[in-house]
Amino acid sequence: MKTGIVVLGPAGCGKSTLVANLKKWIERSVGLSVGIVNLDPGVRYLPYRPDLDVRDIVRVVDIMDSEKLGPNGAFIRAMDIIATKCGDMVENIMNLEKDYILIDTPGQMELFIFTRAGPTVINRLHEHMKLLGLLLMDASLTTSVSDIVTARLLLVIVQLRLGIPGVLVINKADLLSKESYDLILGGLERLERTVEETDEGLLGQISETLIDLIRATETVCRPIIISAKRSEGLEIVYDIIHEVFCTCGDMT
Numbered sequence: 177m178k179t180g181i182v183v184l185g186p187a188g189c190g191k192s193t194l195v196a197n198l199k200k201w202i203e204r205s206v207g208l209s210v211g212i213v214n215l216d217p218g219v220r221y222l223p224y225r226p227d228l229d230v231r232d233i234v235r236v237v238d239i240m241d242s243e244k245l246g247p248n249g250a251f252i253r254a255m256d257i258i259a260t261k262c263g264d265m266v267e268n269i270m271n272l273e274k275d276y277i278l279i280d281t282p283g284q285m286e287l288f289i290f291t292r293a294g295p296t297v298i299n300r301l302h303e304h305m306k307l308l309g310l311l312l313m314d315a316s317l318t319t320s321v322s323d324i325v326t327a328r329l330l331l332v333i334v335q336l337r338l339g340i341p342g343v344l345v346i347n348k349a350d351l352l353s354k355e356s357y358d359l360i361l362g363g364l365e366r367l368e369r370t371v372e373e374t375d376e377g378l379l380g381q382i383s384e385t386l387i388d389l390i391r392a393t394e395t396v397c398r399p400i401i402i403s404a405k406r407s408e409g410l411e412i413v414y415d416i417i418h419e420v421f422c423t424c425g426d427m428t
């Protein structure tokens with residue numbers, strides 16, 4: 177069965193950079209072949225040459241012109257069109273003779289996750305291939321307990337919406353302070369201790385409750401920290417992909 181890695185995350189967190197550099201890293205360091213699928217119908221420039229591109233089906237700019245819609249309305253319309261042509265797309269992906277398939281997703285993550293089309297495309301793919309989601313977050317958005325709790329909770333929601341296992345990947349390590357680094361890698365216990373020490377009242381209680389929820393729903397592994405641009409930490413990403421599929425099997 178083919179293995180697909182779905183790279184998700186808020187706008188500008190480094191998804192396309194990770195896809196470009198992870199492909200290079202896997203091919204160079206592991207010697208396996210990697211195909212790339214672009215699922216973003218709105219993107220203009222990509223830092224890689226995709227093997228399959230949804231912009232061959234539909235482009236957001238064309239929908240904005242032809243249907244007189246704004247960017248978000250046009251994006252939702254484009255995703256609906258992609259969902260209806262999902263069967264052909266899945267067949268084309270299955271025909272790619274590659275060991276791994278990296279799937280780049282739109283910057284408007286909420287429009288991908290919280291509409292019907294995004295989960296439909298992922299569910300159709302998941303019928304034919306093993307999938308792991310990498311939820312990428314910008315390091316500047318993971319500097320406090322509440323930031324990290326929010327990111328980890330978002331991972332739970334992404335897994336729930338898309339029905340695939342996921343790993344939280346903090347990108348732009350080069351911008352991360354030593355304190356934030358330790359807080360992210362210190363695990364849930366470290367977050368709990370920090371909440372207790374800082375006595376944030378009601379917000380602290382919310383964080384404690386959410387930490388319990390994250391502990392109860394955690395499936396794959398702790399967050400990892402990388403720099404997609406500098407290709408740092410990509411060996412950890414690869415080890416986790418390998419661990420999830422080869423050691424534990426598909427965890428859904």
Ligand SMILES: Nc1nc2c(ncn2[C@@H]2O[C@H](COP(=O)(O)OP(=O)(O)OP(=O)(O)O)[C@@H](O)[C@H]2O)c(=O)[nH]1
Pocket residue numbers: 185186187188189190191192193194216219281282283284347348349350351402403404405406
């Ligand atoms: N400092 C730093 N910048 C990075 C890193 N990875 C990516 N970037 C920069 O972040 C910006 C956005 O990168 P993209 O790869 O286009 O991000 P994206 O998530 O695909 O963006 P959208 O598809 O528009 O949502 C670019 O300027 C990248 O060079 C990193 O590890 N460190």
Ligand SMILES: [Mg+2]
Pocket residue numbers: 191192193216219280281283
């Ligand atoms: Mg992108």
